[in-house]
Amino acid sequence: MSNFSDNGEAIITIDQSTQSTKGFLFALNGEILEQFSLPHKQYYPQPGWVEHDPNEIFMNTLRVIKVLARKADRISARITGITITNQRETVVIWDKETGKPLYNAIVWQCMRGADICELIKARGFEELIKEKTGLIVDPYFSASKIAWVIENKNVCLDRMLVGTIDSWLIWKLTNGEAHVTDYTNASRTMLFNIKKLNWDDEILELFKIPRSAMPEAIQSNSIFGYTNCNNVLSQEIPISGVMGDSHAALFGHGCFSKGMMKATYGTGSSIMMNIGNEFLLPPRGIVTSIGWGIDSEVVYVFEGNVHSAGAAITWLMNNLKLLSNVEEIELLCQAVEDTEGVYFIPAFSGLGAPYWESEARGLIYGLTFRTEKAHIVRAAVESVAYQVR
Template sequence: MTEQSEMYVLAIDQGTTSTRAVVVDHDGRIIATGQKEHEQIFPRSGWVEHDAKEIWKNTRTVVGKALVDAEINRHQLAAVGITNQRETAVVWDKSTGEPVYNAIVWQDTRTQKICDELAGEDGPDKYKDRAGLPLATYFAGPKVKWILDNVDGAREKAEAGELLMGTIDTWLLWNLTGGTDGGVHITDVTNASRTLLMNIDTLDWNEDIASDMGIPMSMLPEIRSSSEVYGKGRKRGLLIDTPIAGALGDQHAAMLGQACFEVGMGKNTYGTGNFLLVNTGDKPVHSDNGLLTTVAYKLGDAAPAYALEGSVAVTGSLVQWVRDNLGLITDAPQIEDLATQVDNSGGLFIVPAFSGLFAPHWRSDARGAMVGMTRFHNKSHIARAVLEATAFQSQEVVEAIEADAESVGVELTELKVDGGMVMNETLMQFQADILGVPVVRPEVIETTALGAAYAAGLAVGFWDGIEDIGRNWSEDKRWEPQMDEETRERYLRLWKKAVERTLDWMDDDVEELFR
């Protein structure tokens, strides 16, 4: 028997731009990582797709790299956990394993007309009391409907029971456990809560909503907890017979990684977008201020924990846009070097409503804007405005949480942060300034992968309980607010003014002229 000190957990972190495999030890330390980017496919304005087969191939590649770099093999893996970009939808043929269409990504806005038709006279909150979510292009259910409506033969195959659907966790779990040769077709409660198809209180599929969307129940995966053994690695490959034992959407995994186990504890992840979640306990809490009601996690047979979430679509991807589309930088970390060449943005504001505005506005008609420009501004001011846009958008979410505070019992006294952008100290200081509360970065910032590892390890007894996880968390750095209240209020007034300039942009002329 291999000693526990020689055992590890493998986390597969399938994100919007890349797939990573991370080897984690019992102390929550990252031992080795493999990472590979995948293609971002933009067939039309507002459309975003991924090749699901490329993602599966990359998953196998990065698992191999992580195991090689860690100098271990599958016999030293106690379990495998999965965390994934949420809401991205895949539909595939269960007999061949072939997707019928590219995965439609969470940022994609093509389903707006579907959402409007579903809403009818009831409006976008038609399903909110049951699903916890507004009808928006963000979520997976309408994306599946679009595929069934627009791919030749897809609806007929679906109604004949020949097609399966899922978010990326489901696609990977099915393939990891055998695919066409006995792969398990499941999802966890956190990912299911992002489809618009799950009852938020009973954690099962809502047949009426599925019927409204024309999605046969036979396509839907079984809903399971976030931490249990779902199956074992397929008969070929690097993970033969290894327990696949954890699955959570990326933001929910980050809550585990940040040890947000008590009511009122929350975190903000800075990735492709920003996602702030606050633990609200064992009952779903509905927001009156544009937040989402979601499942935070469910560990085995324990009661689920719920969260309020504020989702911001474009933050890290705005830096990528500056790099790839504008060519102002060649590497993402250079954004900070450029931004620090000026003291402030010089009155330049960027509102990156590339996919409309998510929380707390939920305005699909909005599009990005750069306002306040004069001949004075240069690329350093643009870089500064990019970083400030990230902080402003998170402040709006915090403001919404505070507005819901009376019913939730949440008082934000500090903000735990994680994700790639938290190494940008200029951004972290401005975030603390514009929030007026300290910002705290943990020693291990890859909390998404860490959370997936924790979920899997808990399921097989690698960690004894959440107390073990809590002991692994430690603070790395803290930023205290330095901006006075009057300056903060003036900044926020100008930001809100800039946001107003983005609204009501999309109409039929834009759709027809620039499709």
């Protein structure tokens, strides 16, 4: 047996992200014993709309757990818990009696709630929402996505359950026993009062969302439920250690002191700073959220969100076919001294911080007869740096 720990215990971590579900088998000392990932399909039913299939995500999660469990068996490791981190504002709405989704998951990138947000602003509620939630009224966050489903799909409000991806996975893993989320994910819905640590009835009413549909919000190190992962495991184990992905990154980077910050790069990018234990209204262009809630301590953060970072590279590769693999990026960037005046604006689903322009659209500017593939690829890479800066 591997000497990864004194007692042979291991933890499964699920990282359910925008483009894939990744799983890690960790020893208690932090050693990665195994990792595996599965992509899921992206749906774009209209310009600016992005969806995922919640059932595909759950089935991929089970498949990932099964691979990790087999590795644990091979090295005689005993799995003692599951942790979850996830894409945050993406929302699932499902029927609590049948367990079936009432619509596809509406992804954080999706801008279909723009009209709903504009109506909320026109009614004068923008500052109230910021003072309670720390967030800007924007379709990036979950509230308008939920409201859109209620307005446009025939849903029974009495049977409807709502949750971010962590809530959906926990509900499924516990066979419907636990409808919960953690403070970090709740703080990204635009429905959660981050001062009182509870769903805000006034804001729920504005978006016509029943409070009964919302999950219980608890601290990240709580026990969220127990699961045997649909009989993949021989016994039930606790689900604990649940955080939205950007918050987990801040915690994982050890940004425990006020003023410490991190920048992470994925489909989008998150620049997040620990601001301590007191709520502060954010400066113009960024937002305030809960960094984490652990052992009755709540840490708040400032955050700037970039909608398209790695997504821009994926688009160049999958849609324009300018790249056959990501390894080509560095070679092409080094093949030219600069972009020769080409600028790439990756507003595929609007622009995030500090602009928050949901109606913005992508643009490649400055093309000439000298422009080559390498200039466009380099401009796309530089666009990530410009946005983060």
